[in-house]
Amino acid sequence: MNIAIIGAGAAGLMAAITLREHRELDVSIYEAQDEAAKKIVASGNGKCNITNVEIHADNYVSSHSSFVKPALSMMSFKKFQKFCMRAAIPLQIRDDAKCYPLNLEARYVRDALVRYALHLGVKILFKHKVLQIKKEQNHFKILLDTHSTNASYLIIATGLSAAPQLGGSDSTMIFAKSLNHTTIAPAPALVGLHTSFPNPLKMSGVKIDALVDLVVDSSAIQRARGDLLFTKYGISGLTTLDLSTRAAIALKEHKVVKVKIDLLPNLEQQQIVSILNNLHKAMPNLRVDELIQSVLPKKLSPLLLQDIEPKAVDRKLLTKLAHKIKSIELQIIDTHGFRHAEAASGGVSTEQINSHTMESTIVKRLYFIGEGIDVVGDRGGYNFAWCWASGYSAALSILAQRE
Numbered sequence: 001m002n003i004a005i006i007g008a009g010a011a012g013l014m015a016a017i018t019l020r021e022h023r024e025l026d027v028s029i030y031e032a033q034d035e036a037a038k039k040i041v042a043s044g045n046g047k048c049n050i051t052n053v054e055i056h057a058d059n060y061v062s063s064h065s066s067f068v069k070p071a072l073s074m075m076s077f078k079k080f081q082k083f084c085m086r087a088a089i090p091l092q093i094r095d096d097a098k099c100y101p102l103n104l105e106a107r108y109v110r111d112a113l114v115r116y117a118l119h120l121g122v123k124i125l126f127k128h129k130v131l132q133i134k135k136e137q138n139h140f141k142i143l144l145d146t147h148s149t150n151a152s153y154l155i156i157a158t159g160l161s162a163a164p165q166l167g168g169s170d171s172t173m174i175f176a177k178s179l180n181h182t183t184i185a186p187a188p189a190l191v192g193l194h195t196s197f198p199n200p201l202k203m204s205g206v207k208i209d210a211l212v213d214l215v216v217d218s219s220a221i222q223r224a225r226g227d228l229l230f231t232k233y234g235i236s237g238l239t240t241l242d243l244s245t246r247a248a249i250a251l252k253e254h255k256v257v258k259v260k261i262d263l264l265p266n267l268e269q270q271q272i273v274s275i276l277n278n279l280h281k282a283m284p285n286l287r288v289d290e291l292i293q294s295v296l297p298k299k300l301s302p303l304l305l306q307d308i309e310p311k312a313v314d315r316k317l318l319t320k321l322a323h324k325i326k327s328i329e330l331q332i333i334d335t336h337g338f339r340h341a342e343a344a345s346g347g348v349s350t351e352q353i354n355s356h357t358m359e360s361t362i363v364k365r366l367y368f369i370g371e372g373i374d375v376v377g378d379r380g381g382y383n384f385a386w387c388w389a390s391g392y393s394a395a396l397s398i399l400a401q402r403e
């Protein structure tokens with residue numbers, strides 16, 4: 001009996017290691033690139049936010065929100081921490097519950113996982129791109145660019161389309177469809193957003209602390225507080241990334257998507273009116289754009305002056321301005337694309353995957369794990385957490401079938 005895993009990313013490595021930690025099974029990983037898990041190396045700005053100590057189902061976006069629960073509960077933080085120690089990756093936990101390797105080196109995490117997998121006897125075949133999979137009577141036929149091979153069990157761990165420069169591809173979608181599975185079109189997640197403001201270039205580079213609401217078809221559906229960065233195409237920064245997954249799904253569904261931004265979240269609207277009034281009283285000759293510049297970065301003036309007639313400054317105008325500062329709306333017209341996305345939503349429908357085992361409910365001994373499933377996590381280590389949990393539960397399921 002042999003087990004083939006396609007894709008040596010976080011999920012594929014976890015599944016392979018777990019299988020070999022328990023039994024001396026024949027486990028091979030077929031990896032298209034010449035190195036494993038490029039996304040681990042690039043993760044967390046080179047530091048790898050490897051998981052989160054506080055994980056809940058609502059940290060994930062999926063068509064079926066409870067799908068993630070069984071696998072996540074199988075891989076507790078304590079269990080993951082012990083796994084990491086066996087792979088020689090000691091961890092550190094930050095005050096905000098995010099977890100990193102102690103040495104803060106993402107490349108080391110990847111290298112340590114590969115080293116541990118090889119030490120356990122996992123075969124990793126680099127530059128082995130799988131082109132096609134066929135289900136035959138008692139096995140899977142795997143067609144590569146140079147030859148074909150067979151496997152009794154098949155785990156598809158090929159991720160999704162985010163960051164193609166780091167191995168992102170549509171392989172999972174192609175394989176799943178060819179094996180008669182329903183798929184949900186991917187959308188970029190954890191990504192910058194393009195706005196309709198006529199000239200975002202003018203505001204590019206401004207970074208503020210803001211409170212941002214995501215508004216879809218006139219309803220506010222999500223809120224984020226923190227860094228908001230204005231870029232040459234629109235908005236980015238941590239608040240934008242947090243809202244982007246649901247924004248991109250709504251755009252895909254042709255909904256009207258906006259962000260409502262509170263540019264001075266530490267002040268009430270009335271306090272802003274008072275500040276502006278006092279400034280105006282002290283210096284009556286200041287123009288409205290000069291007043292704006294006294295409370296916010298200069299580059300934001302054009303945004304706030306849209307629809308404001310810069311005529312004589314009076315209390316009415318200052319009240320209108322304060323209202324805009326607290327609730328300026330920008331229309332979102334696109335995302336910054338898969339190339340810049342940290343993850344992708346969509347993938348293989350959870351309706352045809354057993355949530356405890358990751359085994360397909362329509363093809364026996366076929367498993368999907370990691371980002372390729374219709375599950376995407378929030379920023380904060382949740383995407384890796386899903387890879388570890390789904391890879392682990394698939395491996396346990398295969399081990400249980402072989403007992």
Ligand SMILES: Cc1cc2nc3c(=O)[nH]c(=O)nc-3n(C[C@H](O)[C@H](O)[C@H](O)COP(=O)(O)OP(=O)(O)OC[C@H]3O[C@@H](n4cnc5c(N)ncnc54)[C@H](O)[C@@H]3O)c2cc1C
Pocket residue numbers: 006007008009010011012030031032033036037038039040042043044045048049050051128129130131157158159160162163166167168169171172341342343369370371372380381382383384385387
């Ligand atoms: C820049 C960046 C930073 C990130 N930072 C974090 C972070 O700090 N914390 C966090 O939780 N998440 C982070 N993520 C998200 C996280 O990296 C991914 O969710 C995770 O790596 C997905 O793992 P995976 O194993 O499912 O797929 P992948 O990592 O995409 O692995 C799939 C593998 O399959 C291979 N493959 C594809 N098609 C084929 C084929 N046909 N034949 C053979 N091999 C194939 C690919 O080459 C690749 O190696 C980040 C992502 C990016 C892009």
